[in-house]
Structure formats: C-alpha cells, structure tokens
Amino acid sequence: MTEIAVGVSNAGAASERAVRWAAEHAGARGAxxxxxxxVDRAIEATGDAELLLAAQTGARDSLEAARVTADSAAPGIEIVTDLQQGRAEEVFERISKSVELLVVATDWHGGRRPSRRGVHSLRIAAASHAPVAVIPDVDLTARNGVVVGVDGSPEGARALEFAVHEAERIGEPLIAVHAWDIAVIAGGEYGYGVAMVGTDELSQAAEELLDEALESIVSTHPNVEIVRRVITGDPVTALADEAVDAKMLIVGSHGRGPLARFLLGSVSHGVLSHLEAPTVVVR
Incomplete structure (x- = not known):
C-alpha cells in the first residue's frame, strides 16, 4: 500500500491543517x-529523564489528537502513528524514501509577505526524496484553482503532471504559469544580448514554451479546464501572486545533490518563503 506521511507537532492550527490536508489526500489516493x-535529540542530550519523559508523553498526546483529526477528515483510512527521536530534517529525509508524499506544516502565522519564518520546512523540502507539501494556516474555502509553475525543464514537467492530476481529482481549473524575467535572459544582466532580441519575440517564445508544455496535458486530460498565464517578471512573485486565491501551488525543484540539505532551487525556495497556499515541491 502507498503511504503519505505528515509531521505532527504542537504548532496548533497549522499542524492541524496539515494533518487534515494529508488525511484528505490519503483518502483520495487510497493510501x-x-x-x-x-522529539528533538537535544532533549535527550540534556540527560534530564523527567524532561524526556514529558516530551514523549506530550508527543503521544499530539499523535492521538492528530489521529482523531485525521479520522474525522477522512473516515475509514488506515492510520499509523510513529514517535521518533532525532533531528527532524534527518528523520523526515529517511521517511521520504518510502512514502508517496511528505506533508509538513509551516510556522507562518499570517501576513501578506511575512519577513520571518522558521527554516525546518525549507530544510525538509530540500532534503526529501519524495514530493513535499508545505501547509500554511490559511482557510481555503473561498479559493479556486491549482497553480503550477511551468518552465520547460524536466522538473517542471513532473510538477505539471502532478498538478493536473490534483486539479482533475478536486475538480478545479489548472492555472499554468510561465514567468520570464528579462534580467535573467542570457547576457541580460550584463547589458547585452537582449538588445539583439525584441521583447515581443521573447514574449512569443514564452507563449510557445507554455503551449508546448501543455500540449499533451490538453489531449490526455480533456475535462480539466486550463488557464494559461504568461507573465513578464520575477517567477517567485508571479507564482506567489497567483497562489493568493488558489487552493494549491505546485512547483518543481532541482534534483538532489551534495547541498540538498541546505538548498532548493531559487523558485521553490522563494515560494516557500512567501507561502500563500498549500505548496507542493516536486522533484
């Protein structure tokens, strides 16, 4: 059986939303x-047996509360609990090797463009072998659409495939966004290269890239409404702005490498740092 793993913490509403989100997806996928x-290893390192016991007791209570939440969100799904000790990033990296999807809550507590954010979800997403969904504490009731970043890369293609299945599953339009920034066109940052190609030609090339990426999706998923967005500007800002009213944002990320524990691609890192909707990073 396939499995979806979700991190449970004492972070309140964000953690509860993550559990509900994960449970609903597990139910839909039969997972x-x-x-x-x-439980952070630093607690064990103190050598304080009472402190460790209290932490373990609190963790079991959190897991039981999460079980109740998950069962109410998706009655009948199979649920297992897992109490671990260690560094969260290392634990979730190991778990990600055997699950279909990893879900974690962010510590965002509101704000249009929050300037302060914990780094655990970023590090977990960077190190994961499976797609990672980072869930903020936002109400999705009045939102519509599944936004996906399209850039013509293999990672972008995998993100697009993931997104279209999600859009089809929940009956929402797929909002495909391709953003291009003239500042990062080859040579553009040095003041040459762009002058040889007009912005109209660049815009047309961007339209063609998006159309080509969506060609097979249109034919294989005829019932999915597809909205095309070609935006001139920073991709992170474009995707974050589109995600404000969306139920979900999907982005691709670079393959894992020696720095995977610390780095995501600039776009995936950027949207997780400006989290506007449940965001899935697909490798």
Missing amino acids: RLRLVHV
Whole structure:
C-alpha cells in the first residue's frame, strides 16, 4: 500500500491543517496515513529523564489528537502513528524514501509577505526524496484553482503532471504559469544580448514554451479546464501572486545533490518563503 506521511507537532492550527490536508489526500489516493512526531535529540542530550519523559508523553498526546483529526477528515483510512527521536530534517529525509508524499506544516502565522519564518520546512523540502507539501494556516474555502509553475525543464514537467492530476481529482481549473524575467535572459544582466532580441519575440517564445508544455496535458486530460498565464517578471512573485486565491501551488525543484540539505532551487525556495497556499515541491 502507498503511504503519505505528515509531521505532527504542537504548532496548533497549522499542524492541524496539515494533518487534515494529508488525511484528505490519503483518502483520495487510497493510501495509508503515517502520523510522525519527532522529539528533538537535544532533549535527550540534556540527560534530564523527567524532561524526556514529558516530551514523549506530550508527543503521544499530539499523535492521538492528530489521529482523531485525521479520522474525522477522512473516515475509514488506515492510520499509523510513529514517535521518533532525532533531528527532524534527518528523520523526515529517511521517511521520504518510502512514502508517496511528505506533508509538513509551516510556522507562518499570517501576513501578506511575512519577513520571518522558521527554516525546518525549507530544510525538509530540500532534503526529501519524495514530493513535499508545505501547509500554511490559511482557510481555503473561498479559493479556486491549482497553480503550477511551468518552465520547460524536466522538473517542471513532473510538477505539471502532478498538478493536473490534483486539479482533475478536486475538480478545479489548472492555472499554468510561465514567468520570464528579462534580467535573467542570457547576457541580460550584463547589458547585452537582449538588445539583439525584441521583447515581443521573447514574449512569443514564452507563449510557445507554455503551449508546448501543455500540449499533451490538453489531449490526455480533456475535462480539466486550463488557464494559461504568461507573465513578464520575477517567477517567485508571479507564482506567489497567483497562489493568493488558489487552493494549491505546485512547483518543481532541482534534483538532489551534495547541498540538498541546505538548498532548493531559487523558485521553490522563494515560494516557500512567501507561502500563500498549500505548496507542493516536486522533484
């Protein structure tokens, strides 16, 4: 059986939303849901047995509360609990090797463009072998659409495939966004190269790239409404702005490498730092 894992914490509303989101996806996919709580190894390192016992007791209570939440969100799904000790990034990296999707909550507590944010979700997303969904504490009731970043790369193609299945599953339009920034066109940052190609030609090339990426999607998913967006500007800003009213944002990320524990691609890192909707990073 396939499995979806979700991090459980004492972070309140964001953690609860992450559990509900993961449970609903597990139910839709016929997957088992794994609730994971990590007790930080620093607690054990103190040598304080009472502190460790209290942390473990609190973790079990959190897991039981999460089980109740998950069962109410998706009655009948198989749920297992998993109490771990260690560094969260290392634990979730290991778990990500055997799950279909990893879900974590962010510590965002509101604000249009929050300037302060914890780094755990970024590090977990960077190190994961599976797609990672980062869930903010936002109400999705009045939102519509699944936004996906399209850039013509293999990672972008995998993100697009993931997104169209999500859009089809929940009956929402697929909003395909291709953003291009003249400042990052080859040579543009040095003041040459762009002058040889007009912006009209660049815009047309961007339209063609998006059309080509969507060609097979249109034919294989005829019932999915597709909205095309070609935007001149910073891709992170473009995707974050589109995600403000969306139910979900999907982006691709670079393959894992020696720096995977610390780095995502600039766009995936950017949208997780400006989290506007549940955001899935697909490798």
